[in-house]
Amino acid sequence: MSQFYWNGRPVSFRDGETLALALRRAWVKDFGPAAGGQQARYFCGIGQCQGCLVSVDGGAAVESCLTLARPDAVVTPGAF
Numbered sequence: 001m002s003q004f005y006w007n008g009r010p011v012s013f014r015d016g017e018t019l020a021l022a023l024r025r026a027w028v029k030d031f032g033p034a035a036g037g038q039q040a041r042y043f044c045g046i047g048q049c050q051g052c053l054v055s056v057d058g059g060a061a062v063e064s065c066l067t068l069a070r071p072d073a074v075v076t077p078g079a080f
């Protein structure tokens, strides 16, 4: 099993697994601040709600439910 880093914490994932699913399996429910003062989280799972935005390796915010996990990626809350 490979791993990426969520706020510095290693998170294991399986090949073909999205960031959101791996975070969910690791019991991470709070993905950080989101637009409108909300809490980012895994909700729709299909890229529609924009509620699961995260940053990968310092890049622009992406939907964690659509983004495949990559080994050693550094994942942090989306930029809000």
Ligand code: FES
Pocket: 041, 042, 043, 044, 045, 046, 047, 048, 049, 050, 051, 052, 053, 063, 064, 065, 066
């Ligand atoms: S959970 Fe809704 S866009 Fe990712």
